[in-house]
Amino acid sequence: xxxxxxxxxxxxxxxxxxxxxxxxxxxxxxxxxxxxxxxxxxxxxxxxxxxxxxxxxxxxxxxxxxxxxxxxxxxxxxxxxxxxxxxxxxxxxxxxxxxxxxxxxxxxxxxxxxxxxxxxxxxxxxxxxxxxxxxxxxxxxxxxxxxxxxxxxxxxxxxxxxxxxxxxxxxxxxxxxxxxxxxxxxxxxxxxxxxxxxxxxxxxxxxxxxxxxxxxxxxxxxxxxxxxxxxxxxxxxxxxxxxxxxxxxxxxxxxxxxxxxxxxxxxxxxxxxxxxxxxxxxxxxxxxxxxxxxxxxxxxxxxxxxxxxxxxxxxxxxxxxxxxxxxxx
Amino acid sequence: xxxxxxxxxxxxxxxxxxxxxxxxxxxxxxxxxxxxxxxxxxxxxxxxxxxxxxxxxxxxxxxxxxxxxxxxxxxxxxxxxxxxxxxxxxxxxxxxxxxxxxxxxxxxxxxxxxxxxxxxxxxxxxxxxxxxxxxxxxxxxxxxxxxxxxxxxxxxxxxxxxxxx
Ligand SMILES: Cc1cc2nc3c(=O)[nH]c(=O)nc-3n(C[C@@H](O)[C@@H](O)[C@H](O)COP(=O)(O)OP(=O)(O)OC[C@H]3O[C@@H](n4cnc5c(N)ncnc54)[C@H](O)[C@@H]3O)c2cc1C
Ligand code: FES
Ligand code: FES
Numbered sequence: 001x002x003x004x005x006x007x008x009x010x011x012x013x014x015x016x017x018x019x020x021x022x023x024x025x026x027x028x029x030x031x032x033x034x035x036x037x038x039x040x041x042x043x044x045x046x047x048x049x050x051x052x053x054x055x056x057x058x059x060x061x062x063x064x065x066x067x068x069x070x071x072x073x074x075x076x077x078x079x080x081x082x083x084x085x086x087x088x089x090x091x092x093x094x095x096x097x098x099x100x101x102x103x104x105x106x107x108x109x110x111x112x113x114x115x116x117x118x119x120x121x122x123x124x125x126x127x128x129x130x131x132x133x134x135x136x137x138x139x140x141x142x143x144x145x146x147x148x149x150x151x152x153x154x155x156x157x158x159x160x161x162x163x164x165x166x167x168x169x170x171x172x173x174x175x176x177x178x179x180x181x182x183x184x185x186x187x188x189x190x191x192x193x194x195x196x197x198x199x200x201x202x203x204x205x206x207x208x209x210x211x212x213x214x215x216x217x218x219x220x221x222x223x224x225x226x227x228x229x230x231x232x233x234x235x236x237x238x239x240x241x242x243x244x245x246x247x248x249x250x251x252x253x254x255x256x257x258x259x260x261x262x263x264x265x266x267x268x269x270x271x272x273x274x275x276x277x278x279x280x281x282x283x284x285x286x287x288x289x290x291x292x293x294x295x296x297x298x299x300x301x302x303x304x305x306x307x308x309x310x311x312x313x314x315x316x317x318x319x320x321x322x323x324x325x326x327x328x329x
Numbered sequence: 330x331x332x333x334x335x336x337x338x339x340x341x342x343x344x345x346x347x348x349x350x351x352x353x354x355x356x357x358x359x360x361x362x363x364x365x366x367x368x369x370x371x372x373x374x375x376x377x378x379x380x381x382x383x384x385x386x387x388x389x390x391x392x393x394x395x396x397x398x399x400x401x402x403x404x405x406x407x408x409x410x411x412x413x414x415x416x417x418x419x420x421x422x423x424x425x426x427x428x429x430x431x432x433x434x435x436x437x438x439x440x441x442x443x444x445x446x447x448x449x450x451x452x453x454x455x456x457x458x459x460x461x462x463x464x465x466x467x468x469x470x471x472x473x474x475x476x477x478x479x480x481x482x483x484x485x486x487x488x489x490x491x492x493x494x
Contacts, residue, residue, distance in 0.1 A: 006331075006348035006394050031392070038351070038390045039371045051348070055395065104460030105438065106375065109384045110391070239459040 001041050004048055006031075008056035012181045012216050018052045019182075019212040023205070028052055030214060032076060032115035035107050040120060043129045045136075054114070054214070061112075069222040075114030075215050079167075083108065092220065094229035094248050098170035101233045104240040114215045117168055117178070117191070118207065121161035122242055123151060134159050135204060148306040150244065153313060155269040159198040160306065162267050163206060168195065169248035169266035170231050172274060176220045180213040191218070195271035202270060224260065226252050228327045232319050233266070243267030245316045249323040251282075258282040258328075263299065263320065268312055275299040278320075287328035296320045333397045337362075338406025346393045353377045353388035355396075356403055364404035364433045368462075375461030378434035379403045385441045387460070404433035407440060415485075416440045416478045423474035427465035435461045439475045447482040449475070 009015045020027035028050040031037050040046045054060060054076060061076040063085060071092070073082070082088060083099035102108055102116065120126070125133040125142040132138035141159045143151045151160040168191065177190045189208065196202030209215065229250040235241040246266035252259045261282040265273040278299040285291045296317040303313050333344050337360055344359045353370075356362050356379065368376035370389045377389040380402040407414045413421070416439050426432050435458065442449055442457035449457065454475045455468075463471060 001349045001351075003347060003349050006392065008394075034392060034395075035372065035387075035390050038392070041349070042371055053392075053394070104375070105441065105457055106378060106385050106387045106460045107372070110386050238455070239462075 001038075002044065002047050004041075004051050006051050006053055008053040010056050010058065012054075012057055012060070012214050013183070015052050015054055015057065016182050016212055016214050018050065019214070021212050023211050030054060030118075032112040033078070033110040034115075035103070035111040036115060036119040039127075043127065045120070045127070045129065060216070071220040073113050073218045073220070075112060075217060077113045079103075079108040079111045079113070079116065080105070082113065091223070091227075092174060092229065094170045094173055094231045094250060095167070095220070097231040098166045098233075098246075098248065101231065102166045107240070113167060113218055116165050117171070117194075117218070118209070118215060119164055121206065122164045123161045126161065135161065137204065144306065147308065149308040151306055151309055152269050153303045153305045153309055153316075154265070154273050154300075155197050155271060156304070156306075157199060159203055159270070161198075161206075161270050163195060163269070163271055164242045164267075165272075166231070166233060166243060166246065166266060169246060169264040169272040171218060171220065172272040173229070173248040173250050173262040173264040174220050174223065175262070176218050178218050179216045180209060181216045182210060182213040186216070188219075192272075192274060198270055206270065223250070224252060226254070228253070230323055230326055232323050232326075234315060234319055245312050245319055247316070247319045247323045248272075249320075249327060251287075251324075251327045253287075253328065256286050258285055258287060263295075265299070265316060265320075268303075268316055282324075287324050292321050292324050295324065331394060333393060335396050335398060336400040338402055342401075344393075348392075348394060350393045351389055352379065352381075352386075352391040352393050352396055352401070355393040356388060356401070362403050362405050366430055366433060368430070368434075373462070374431070374434075375438060375458075376431055376434040378437040378461065380437060380441065383441075383444075385438045402437075404437060407436065414440065415481050416443055416475070419474040419478040419481065420471070423470045423477060425466060425470040425474040431461060431463040431465075435463065435471060439471075439478065442475065443478045443482050447479045447486065449479055451476070454479075 029048045031051050031053045060074040062074045064072045079099045079102050089096045125131045126135050134141040143160045152162050172192045231248050233243045233246040248264040250262040261279040263275040278295045281295050366376035368374035372390045378385050379388045416436050
């Protein structure tokens with residue numbers, strides 16, 4: 001690792017004040033649990049003069065249930081504590097299941113909510129210190145014509161990363177929002193609007209976060225009564241891994257009919273991929289074979305696989321089917 | 330350079346390290362404890378697993394500055410005056426090693442599981458050791474060793490509680 005100066009401010013505002021005002025990450029980067037950042041520092045993907053350690057900010061690891069039943073997660077809440085929180089397990093299974101399936105016990109003990117949502121892509125051309133791909137300011141996305149087994153089938157172009165976060169699809173399905181703090185003040189954004197497609201100015205970054213903004217907390221609103229939810233993740237191997245494809249599903253049913261649904265895919269697009277038109281096909285119908293077929297076909301209708309990742313289409317259809325069958329039974 | 334104060338295997342430690350050093354580097358190159366292995370050095374292999382405040386972490390992905398004031402246990406601190414820890418003893422008994430490179434990390438990860446969930450099933454053991462790669466054994470004997478360690482831990486708890494044999 002290159003040398004850097006480590007600073008530990010004691011307030012979020014203090015942390016934001018130490019961040020760069022331009023996208024020049026050579027000045028400073030934020031550190032939470034470091035489970036992603038240390039890899040980036042070691043590979044020289046970021047070479048900052050200053051690392052701003054959020055762990056000096058007291059109370060940022062708090063998980064608060066508000067009086068109205070909504071949930072506020074400080075940026076430093078660990079994945080482990082989220083996965084174990086009894087009310088999350090009971091009321092928001094999709095979020096607990098997503099947290100449980102991140103990495104391994106070691107990663108979950110240290111990795112945080114804020115770091116999970118802001119982790120950088122795993123595309124091997126991006127991670128390879130020697131390749132200067134489009135994402136790193138080069139001229140080409142090497143995945144487009146190269147080895148693209150793990151890359152995007154939806155929403156790709158001109159770069160084809162998939163967003164690696166497991167929490168993001170779950171939190172988008174729950175309608176969560178994030179609070180961002182900068183020297184200019186604070187703003188609240190829906191997580192469904194936090195992530196950027198490459199074509200929408202998301203080439204060298206994945207989110208709308210400005211370089212001097214700190215994600216301070218995530219707010220999960222109260223859900224309508226009767227929600228069932230699940231997160232299903234498919235990995236290439238049995239031990240830890242990022243998702244080849246994953247499905248976050250929240251479903252409301254009454255008398256055998258679906259009255260509401262939120263369906264978000266992970267591991268297949270540069271952002272968590274909300275399937276709103278599929279959700280509409282569910283409402284007012286029983287979750288039978290015919291409906292499932294229409295829903296999965298619609299969810300993948302716009303898929304444009306690259307040379308090596310067409311397998312993600314039937315895989316994802318299978319995962320959506322399994323999620324629907326699990327929740328409807 | 331900053332001076333760090335922490336507990337290392339039960340003793341007070343004072344170490345000077347640059348800001349960009351990891352806990353693994355401090356343990357190996359300042360404290361001279363080379364049990365924790367520098368395998369991949371970026372989170373992939375688990376050979377560097379140590380405990381911080383009783384929980385397994387990857388020391389290669391932990392900045393040394395973050396352990397100031399905390400308790401660190403490495404494989405060197407697992408055994409005590411009474412001899413080997415139950416996990417070490419069971420790994421030995423099961424012949425759960427070949428080259429041995431993965432073992433320190435593997436045993437530290439296993440120790441956390443045995444403490445927290447001595448009722449662990451084979452599936453839960455696999456999940457608890459997911460971060461820890463072994464290129465030699467094929468894992469079967471490692472899982473058997475952890476199952477045995479869990480069994481002995483349960484027995485120990487029952488005896489202490491004065492329960493039925
Ligand atoms: C072996 C391994 C396996 C993994 N498997 C998975 C997996 O299966 N699923 C998955 O989702 N992830 C996985 N990860 C990624 C893992 O790093 C994240 O899940 C973890 O939650 C990151 O959190 P952190 O606190 O350690 O982040 P850090 O490494 O500290 O930060 C990550 C990034 O986010 C930025 N950041 C951190 N906090 C904030 C904040 N509050 N506001 C703004 N920006 C911030 C940092 O600057 C950095 O760029 C894995 C990592 C490893 C090493
Ligand atoms: S050396 Fe830390 S995980 Fe491999
Ligand atoms: S015994 Fe050789 S790597 Fe596990």
